Amino acid sequence: MNTSVIVTAVRGRREKEIFLKLPWRFYRGNPVWVPPMLFDVRAMTDPKRGDFFKHSDGEFFLARRGGEVVGRIAALHNRKHLEAHPDGAGFFGFFECEDSLETSGALLIAAEEWLRGRGLKVARGPANFSIQDEAGVLLDGFEYAPMAGMAYTPPYYRALLEGAGYGKAKDLHVCRIDWGCWNLEQFERICMIADRLAPGVKIREVNMNDLPAEAGRMADVFAEAWKDNWGAQPISQPEFLKYASQYKLFIDPRLILFAEKDGETLGMIVAIPNMNEIIQRIDGRLLPFGWWRLLRERKRVKGIRLFLLGVKQKARLMGLPALFMRRYHELLMKSDYESLEFSWILEDNKETLTLINRVGGQRVQTLRLYEKPLEI
DSSP states (O other): OOOOEEEEEOOHHHHHHHHHHHHHHHHTTOTTOOOOOHHHHHHHTOTTTOGGGGTOEEEEEEEEETTEEEEEEEEEEOHHHHHHOOSOEEEEEEEEEOSOHHHHHHHHHHHHHHHHTTTOOEEEEOBSSSTTSSBOEEOSOTTSOOOTTOOOOOTTHHHHHHHTTOEEEEEEEEEEEEGGGOOHHHHHHHHHHHHHHSTTOEEEEOOGGGHHHHHHHHHHHHHHHSTTSTTOOOOOHHHHHHHHHHTGGGOOGGGEEEEEETTEEEEEEEEEEOTHHHHTTTTTOOTTTHHHHHHHHGGGOOEEEEEEEEEOGGGTTTTHHHHHHHHHHHHHHHSSOOEEEEEEEETTOHHHHHHHHHTTOEEEEEEEEEEEEOOO
């Protein structure tokens, strides 16, 4: 007998744990899935501790069929996004669901009603708080394991969202280049041109002994370089500092670079070791021995995820991305790292996508953000 789906808001610690651990049910047995770090997700989804809830609010929902939990979703009123982009968009995130249009429809209706009740005009997602967090539905490249901070979803999620009336908002490209695949002839030619365009520019590593000042430089570059990017929201100096301090043990200073000239910071690039390689092995759990394995194995990671590149307007024609990439290439040649991922990149960022293609990179995955107008 077919039992109807009932969606209710999460209440109490027990339901919250069910919400957090539901992905294990849907992805168990998938060899490329990487579980979330429960310690981190508990904190970020806690209204008393999560950074998101200092400026915004949200609601978490579970779907049940005959008493069995069959899906989850979060409705998110991100005021920080609306300050940067007054587009009336609210978000849904943390979306996990069985392969059922009835279940996904019920979950999305619950999120839409919550967003509509706050006067929002568009439902957009999936995005776990913002598009700068885990975001999107995977359209291809399901054979690739996600790198740290990237989303992974089953193939049927696309049909679930489109079946509920959602259309494309934006595609996000994931590109990779392996150590032996660089087009060195093209790359060297690009770097020679960049050297001529950027006389006097110095590339240096982050100073881990002066993180407050370095975080200020990051915030300064980010504010100018990303202000017009679709969906981007500002990251402040305290936020950069918190991230750097929180994950200090896992930062490789060689992957965070600044471009400077005459004492002024003109650009930055930020990449991180792909800790998902270890997180997958510890099943997302720090206890009893997860922390020990993270610390012991962090220097054995093979992948790098480049997730942030920013150049000030005055330096846009100086070829700084090529200078940054030269440092990364040198690092790949003399270290144990084997591959570099660029993720994510907006589909209409043709300049960056062209550069990646010319040096030997290729697109391996596409993530899609969906949206739907909310009739008030």
